[in-house]
Amino acid sequence: MKGWVEFLKRKSDKPIKITEVCLRDGSHVMQHQYTEAQVRRVARELDEAGMHYIEVSHGDGLGGSTLQYGKSLVDEMKLIEAAVDECQNSKVAVLLLPGIGTVHELKQAHELGASLVRVATHVTEADVSAQHISMARELGMETLGFLMMAHMAPTEKLVEQAKLMESYGAQAVYVTDSAGALLPQEVKEKIAALRNSLSIEVGFHAHNNLSLAVANTLTAIEEGATRIDGSIRCLGAGAGNAQTEVLLSVLDRMGVNLGIDIYKMMDLAENTVGPMIPRAQEINRGSLVLGYAGVYSSFLLHAERAGQRFGIDSRDILIELGKRKVVGGQEDMILDVAAELAKARKLEV
Ligand SMILES: CC[C@H](O)CC(=O)C(=O)O
Numbered sequence: 001m002k003g004w005v006e007f008l009k010r011k012s013d014k015p016i017k018i019t020e021v022c023l024r025d026g027s028h029v030m031q032h033q034y035t036e037a038q039v040r041r042v043a044r045e046l047d048e049a050g051m052h053y054i055e056v057s058h059g060d061g062l063g064g065s066t067l068q069y070g071k072s073l074v075d076e077m078k079l080i081e082a083a084v085d086e087c088q089n090s091k092v093a094v095l096l097l098p099g100i101g102t103v104h105e106l107k108q109a110h111e112l113g114a115s116l117v118r119v120a121t122h123v124t125e126a127d128v129s130a131q132h133i134s135m136a137r138e139l140g141m142e143t144l145g146f147l148m149m150a151h152m153a154p155t156e157k158l159v160e161q162a163k164l165m166e167s168y169g170a171q172a173v174y175v176t177d178s179a180g181a182l183l184p185q186e187v188k189e190k191i192a193a194l195r196n197s198l199s200i201e202v203g204f205h206a207h208n209n210l211s212l213a214v215a216n217t218l219t220a221i222e223e224g225a226t227r228i229d230g231s232i233r234c235l236g237a238g239a240g241n242a243q244t245e246v247l248l249s250v251l252d253r254m255g256v257n258l259g260i261d262i263y264k265m266m267d268l269a270e271n272t273v274g275p276m277i278p279r280a281q282e283i284n285r286g287s288l289v290l291g292y293a294g295v296y297s298s299f300l301l302h303a304e305r306a307g308q309r310f311g312i313d314s315r316d317i318l319i320e321l322g323k324r325k326v327v328g329g330q331e332d333m334i335l336d337v338a339a340e341l342a343k344a345r346k347l348e349v
C-alpha cells in the first residue's frame with residue numbers, strides 16, 4: 001500500500017481532513033430531536049478520538065428549525081455552544097443554506113465558537129452563495145462551498161459553479177452526493193475536473209443509498225479530494241453517509257493514518273451512537289430507490305402517497321421525477337407525474 005500513499009502525495013500536498021456530520025446530517029434521522037446531553041457526549045468522545053471537524057446544526061442547516069423543515073427539540077445555538085464547550089481540539093463547523101439560514105445566524109454561531117462554515121446550494125445555484133461566503137470570510141471563518149445534488153449537473157456545469165464559489169472566496173468546494181446516486185466513474189470524473197480547474201481544495205460528501213459511499217470516497221481521495229465527510233454508524237439522512245469508523249479503518253489499512261483513534265471511534269459507534277439511533281441505518285427499499293432514481297429523500301413519502309392515490313408503483317414515479325431532474329421545492333410535480341403515468345397506462349390498456 002506504500003504506493004498508494006505516494007500516489008496520493010502526488011495528487012495533493014494538503015492533508016486529508018475529516019468532518020464528522022452525525023450531529024448535523026444525522027439530525028434528519030433524529031427528527032431534529034437531539035438533546036444537549038447527546039450532543040455533548042458525542043462531541044466530547046469525537047474530540048477525544050481526534051476528529052478534525054464536527055458539524056453541528058439543524059439537518060437543513062442554520063435556521064432550519066421551522067414547521068416546514070421540522071422543529072428542533074433544542075435550539076441549535078445551544079447545541080453549537082455545548083459542542084464547542086466539549087471540544088479541546090476538534091473544530092466545530094456549521095452548515096448554512098442561503099434562504100433557510102441568514103447572515104444573522106451565521107454571526108451568532110461564529111460568536112459561540114463555530115470556526116468553519118459550509119455554504120450549501122443546489123449544484124446549479126452557486127450564485128446565491130456570494131453574500132454568505134464573503135460574510136463568512138470577513139468573520140474570519142474557514143469558508144467552504146457545498147454543491148448539493150451533484151449528480152444532477154454535467155461535469156462542465158459543476159466546474160462552472162465551483163469556480164463561482166471560488167471567486168466569492170470559498171476555500172474549498174465539495175461535490176455533494178446528496179441522493180447517493182453517483183457511480184465511481186462519475187466521482188472520478190467530477191473530482192478530477194475540479195482538481196484541474198480550481199486552485200482551492202476539493203471535498204466529497206457521500207450518501208450510501210447504492211452502498212457506494214466508502215468506495216466513492218476512496219475514489220474521490222484518489223483523485224485528490226482532501227476534505228472528506230463521514231457519519232459515524234452511518235448516522236446521516238437516508239442510508240447515511242460514508243460510515244466514518246469504517247472509512248478510517250480502510251484508510252488505515254491502506255497506510256493513511258489521519259491521527260484519529262480508530263478504537264475510540266469504534267467504541268463511540270458501538271456504545272454511544274448505536275443506542276441513540278431510533279432504528280438501524282440500513283439501505284431499505286426507500287433509500288435504495290432514491291439513490292437509483294437520483295431524487296431527494298423528501299420526495300419519498302409524497303411519492304408513496306401519490307402512488308396509492310393513482311394506483312401507480314411509487315418507484316415509477318420517483319424514477320420519472322429523477323429523469324425530469326426535479327429539485328427540492330418542486331414537490332408539486334409528484335402529483336402531476338403520478339397523474340400522467342396513470343393516464344398513459346389507461347391509454348395503453
Ligand atoms: C438539506 C440539506 C442537506 O441535508 C445537506 C446535505 O447533507 C446533502 O445535500 O447531502
Ligand SMILES: [Mn+2]
Pocket residue numbers: 025178205207236237
Ligand atoms: Mn448529506
